[in-house]
Amino acid sequence: MKTVSLIILSFFLGKSCTNEAQNDIANTTLQYTANTRGFFQKIIIINQKATVFRDRNSEKFPEEIAITDKDWKEIMSYFEKIDLEKIPSLKDPTQKRFYDGAAIANLKIRYQDKNYETTDFDHGYPPAAIEKLVNKIVSLAKTEE
Numbered sequence: 001m002k003t004v005s006l007i008i009l010s011f012f013l014g015k016s017c018t019n020e021a022q023n024d025i026a027n028t029t030l031q032y033t034a035n036t037r038g039f040f041q042k043i044i045i046i047n048q049k050a051t052v053f054r055d056r057n058s059e060k061f062p063e064e065i066a067i068t069d070k071d072w073k074e075i076m077s078y079f080e081k082i083d084l085e086k087i088p089s090l091k092d093p094t095q096k097r098f099y100d101g102a103a104i105a106n107l108k109i110r111y112q113d114k115n116y117e118t119t120d121f122d123h124g125y126p127p128a129a130i131e132k133l134v135n136k137i138v139s140l141a142k143t144e145e
Contacts, residue, residue: 025076028112032137034105034123041103041123043141048072052141065140078133084109084116090129092121107134 030045040056050065067075087109096102103123107130109116121127126134 025079028079029108029110030075030079030133030137031108031110032105032134033108034103034138036097036100036103039103041141043137045075045137045140050137050140063141067140071136071140075133075136078136082130082133084111084114086129087116087118090118090121090127092119092125092127094122094125096122096125105134107137 026047028046030043032041032043034041035056040054042053044051044053045067048067048069050067052063052065054060054063087107094102097104097120101122102125104120105123105126106120107118107126118127118130
């Protein structure tokens with residue numbers, strides 16, 4: 001009887017930790033920004049909703065995009081693989097932004113009341129550690145253009 005009780009208790013404790021982790025991710029803010037003189041894009045993702053700004057002066061209304069369950073699970077799986085403490089020290093793979101070859105981009109993450117921000121990198125060429133997450137975020141904005 002004690003063994004059965006221990007197994008059931010372990011199951012419920014495991015479930016509550018999983019729900020807590022999902023709740024943390026649901027309250028996480030991902031903000032991707034890319035801009036040059038003639039291009040601006042800011043994508044903010046909070047709890048299965050993306051808001052896309054295409055105008056730096058906020059003269060146009062932002063687009064709101066509902067993220068499908070499939071896309072949300074994919075975003076969560078990429079997010080969970082990132083070491084947030086290493087985000088500020090990620091190395092950019094290219095420097096095309098220095099000669100207007102690419103827009104200047106960065107990723108900001110607010111997770112558990114703490115902010116993490118990358119150094120600038122080229123739009124379309126994110127650091128390898130966040131590449132899948134960034135490409136998924138950018139692809140959400142492209143589907144609504």
